[in-house]
Amino acid sequence: MNQHALLFFLRGQGLKFAVIVFTFGLIYRLLHPVLLGRKKNLAAPRGGEWGPGMRTIWHRSLFPVRLTPRGHFIIIAGYIFHLGFLITLLFLSQHIELVKNTFGIYWPALPPGAISIAAVLSIAALAALFVHRITDPVKRLISDFQDYLVWVLTLLPLLTGLALDMAADYQRMLIVHIISVELLLIAIPFTKLAHMLTTFSSRWYNGAIAGYKGVKA
Amino acid sequence: MNLQRGIHSMIEQIDGPMASFFSSCVHCGLCADACLFYTETQEPKYTPIYKLAPMRRIWQQQFTFWGRLLFKLGLSKPVTDEELAEWEPLVYDSCTLCGRCSLACPVGNDITYMVRKMREGMAASGHAPEGIKEATRRAIELGSPMGVTINTLKAHIKHAEKETGIAFPLDLVGADYLLVLSSAEIAVFSEIIPAVARIFHQAGISWTMASDGFEATNSGIQIGSSDLAAELVNRIVKSAEHLKVRYVISPECGHAYTALRWEGPNLIGRPFPFEVVHIIELLDQLQSSGRLKTTGTTDARMTFHDPCQMVRRGGVIDQPRNLLNKIASNFVEMPESGIQNWCCGGGGGVSANPRADELRLKVFSRKKSQLDAIAVKTMVTSCSNCRSMLEEGIEHYHMDTNVIGLTELIAEHLAEPSEEPKP
Ligand code: SF4
Ligand code: SF4
Numbered sequence: 001m002n003q004h005a006l007l008f009f010l011r012g013q014g015l016k017f018a019v020i021v022f023t024f025g026l027i028y029r030l031l032h033p034v035l036l037g038r039k040k041n042l043a044a045p046r047g048g049e050w051g052p053g054m055r056t057i058w059h060r061s062l063f064p065v066r067l068t069p070r071g072h073f074i075i076i077a078g079y080i081f082h083l084g085f086l087i088t089l090l091f092l093s094q095h096i097e098l099v100k101n102t103f104g105i106y107w108p109a110l111p112p113g114a115i116s117i118a119a120v121l122s123i124a125a126l127a128a129l130f131v132h133r134i135t136d137p138v139k140r141l142i143s144d145f146q147d148y149l150v151w152v153l154t155l156l157p158l159l160t161g162l163a164l165d166m167a168a169d170y171q172r173m174l175i176v177h178i179i180s181v182e183l184l185l186i187a188i189p190f191t192k193l194a195h196m197l198t199t200f201s202s203r204w205y206n207g208a209i210a211g212y213k214g215v216k217a
Numbered sequence: 218m219n220l221q222r223g224i225h226s227m228i229e230q231i232d233g234p235m236a237s238f239f240s241s242c243v244h245c246g247l248c249a250d251a252c253l254f255y256t257e258t259q260e261p262k263y264t265p266i267y268k269l270a271p272m273r274r275i276w277q278q279q280f281t282f283w284g285r286l287l288f289k290l291g292l293s294k295p296v297t298d299e300e301l302a303e304w305e306p307l308v309y310d311s312c313t314l315c316g317r318c319s320l321a322c323p324v325g326n327d328i329t330y331m332v333r334k335m336r337e338g339m340a341a342s343g344h345a346p347e348g349i350k351e352a353t354r355r356a357i358e359l360g361s362p363m364g365v366t367i368n369t370l371k372a373h374i375k376h377a378e379k380e381t382g383i384a385f386p387l388d389l390v391g392a393d394y395l396l397v398l399s400s401a402e403i404a405v406f407s408e409i410i411p412a413v414a415r416i417f418h419q420a421g422i423s424w425t426m427a428s429d430g431f432e433a434t435n436s437g438i439q440i441g442s443s444d445l446a447a448e449l450v451n452r453i454v455k456s457a458e459h460l461k462v463r464y465v466i467s468p469e470c471g472h473a474y475t476a477l478r479w480e481g482p483n484l485i486g487r488p489f490p491f492e493v494v495h496i497i498e499l500l501d502q503l504q505s506s507g508r509l510k511t512t513g514t515t516d517a518r519m520t521f522h523d524p525c526q527m528v529r530r531g532g533v534i535d536q537p538r539n540l541l542n543k544i545a546s547n548f549v550e551m552p553e554s555g556i557q558n559w560c561c562g563g564g565g566g567v568s569a570n571p572r573a574d575e576l577r578l579k580v581f582s583r584k585k586s587q588l589d590a591i592a593v594k595t596m597v598t599s600c601s602n603c604r605s606m607l608e609e610g611i612e613h614y615h616m617d618t619n620v621i622g623l624t625e626l627i628a629e630h631l632a633e634p635s636e637e638p639k640p
Contacts, residue, residue, distance in 0.1 A: 029240060032240075033237040034233060036235075036236050038232050038233050038234060039232070041483060042482035042487060043481065044482075044489075047532070056325060060324070060325050064321070068256075071250050074246065075247075075323070137261040138255070139244065139245075141262065142261075142267050143244050192242065194240050194241075195241040198237050198240040198241045200325075201233075201241075202237045202238050202326055203324070205325070206319060206326065206327040213530070214532030215529065215531075215532045215556060217319065
């Protein structure tokens with residue numbers, strides 16, 4: 001297969017496959033807890049579940065009030081990484097172009113310079129979090145192979161995307177970039193990256209369990 | 218075999234929330250800073266989510282694609298007896314089920330809910346601390362984890378009747394309220410008995426105690442055995458049904474409240490035909506409806522220690538403050554109060570586990586620094602277990618603080634009893 005055909009495949013069948021695995025895999029990951037279900041709570045409620053559950057989904061996205069210095073670091077680096085990643089993913093004109101060609105919907109892009117800054121910040125946050133993971137005694141103890149694997153898988157699309165601007169062989173770098181994206185998409189449902197959805201169910205459960213007892217979690 | 222029983226029980230405990238929580242953890246480490254066992258020792262093994270590690274592997278091996286595959290191929294290490302033995306001190310000695318970590322996790326994991334469930338598997342596998350096992354055995358066999366019997370209670374009642382001149386209604390069929398007590402209240406803080414009698418007398422409520430269901434402490438919950446917990450709850454339910462009461466009053470004991478109010482109906486598998494109300498909740502109701510009248514205020518600076526199971530895990534949050542504000546003109550909050558308050562260190566069965574004593578006293582430094590920050594000499598609380606733990610901690614750190622129970626404080630400030638007892 002020559003480079004051109006490979007790119008064609010990756011953009012066509014390859015991407016389709018990755019998106020299907022991603023979508024159905026994630027639906028399954030979210031459905032799984034729902035299917036496992038919970039026993040009906042027979043205690044008389046003091047408060048509701050839906051409202052408090054939704055409130056906790058929202059509330060845990062906000063900056064926590066009380067934090068230790070290491071807590072500050074984790075939260076700030078976490079925010080920068082997630083925001084930088086999302087901005088790069090959603091507001092790069094080439095990405096929007098791709099969505100437009102596939103689904104017909106589009107939205108305004110950010111200037112390439114802004115995207116580069118977002119991507120660089122995101123990479124820097126990831127790097128800092130990695131150093132923290134291997135140096136902080138708590139995080140080193142609780143981390144497992146998957147934590148490092150998903151770190152690499154998340155970093156690659158950002159790095160290769162950024163490298164596109166500087167690449168001598170644009171097409172080859174694009175191939176590498178798309179492969180890294182498809183790998184990430186396929187990995188998400190099978191790894192803790194599924195937290196991109198299950199964090200919502202977790203927060204909801206947490207808020208609902210507390211809300212039932214009249215506590216704002 | 219015990220190990221298989223334990224693993225099987227853990228698998229059974231994995232429900233929707235558990236699966237979602239395990240799926241979501243990103244190993245960020247933030248929960249460590251919420252747990253007094255970590256903050257006061259700086260030992261990474263006390264990180265809340267780490268206490269779940271064996272159960273997490275069971276979840277992976279049973280419920281996830283890769284986990285199942287690797288397990289089948291023999292590439293994922295099965296959970297062993299030695300491992301559970303190693304985890305026993307983490308799951309029991311260093312967790313009071315205080316619930317603070319559950320408020321801190323950014324992805325929303327209710328880690329306390331997880332530890333509570335893991336204990337079911339630990340207890341089933343035989344890996345529970347001797348102290349809690351013994352307490353549970355005494356509760357099942359003798360009726361109380363501290364070995365308190367109805368005769369002990371009757372002696373206190375007699376004493377209280379003499380002191381207050383109020384007759385104690387024991388086994389009164391058709392009363393509105395059934396009062397249950399915790400072992401510690403009967404054995405150690407028995408001042409509560411005349412105190413409630415005087416309050417109820419003034420408020421004119423119809424109440425009783427049951428001679429075959431007076432003990433609310435529930436070691437079954439702490440050890441993580443739903444069967445035993447159900448048996449203990451059932452004693453109260455039976456008495457309440459027999460006496461046809463409309464309410465059961467949960468005493469100043471946090472875990473008793475959780476056991477009765479929130480776990481109780483689920484343990485016995487049916488809703489209660491009566492309401493469970495925490496004594497502090499009831500006092501607040503009585504006061505706001507004007508039936509309980511207090512007089513005078515204390516100007517001593519006072520603060521309130523929030524019992525985890527009553528406040529953060531129980532939802533009785535504002536009531537103690539409403540009550541205190543009426544009688545304490547210098548009531549001050551600790552730096553982190555209400556649902557953010559720190560545990561006394563002895564909840565969740567830790568106080569029944571002598572092996573954990575040293576660690577518990579060490580982590581009391583958290584409470585100490587909270588108190589140091591406001592320089593208050595009087596700490597009010599509303600859980601007899603917290604109270605014992607606070608007193609021990611205060612002694613250990615040679616602090617000059619005294620601890621009082623909220624119900625007794627209210628009783629001290631009761632307005633003169635009306636001449637005619639209300640019907
Ligand atoms: S705070 Fe939550 S996500 Fe972070 S390590 Fe603890 S349980 Fe996992
Ligand atoms: S419930 Fe409390 S003691 Fe237990 S792990 Fe969480 S913060 Fe620590």
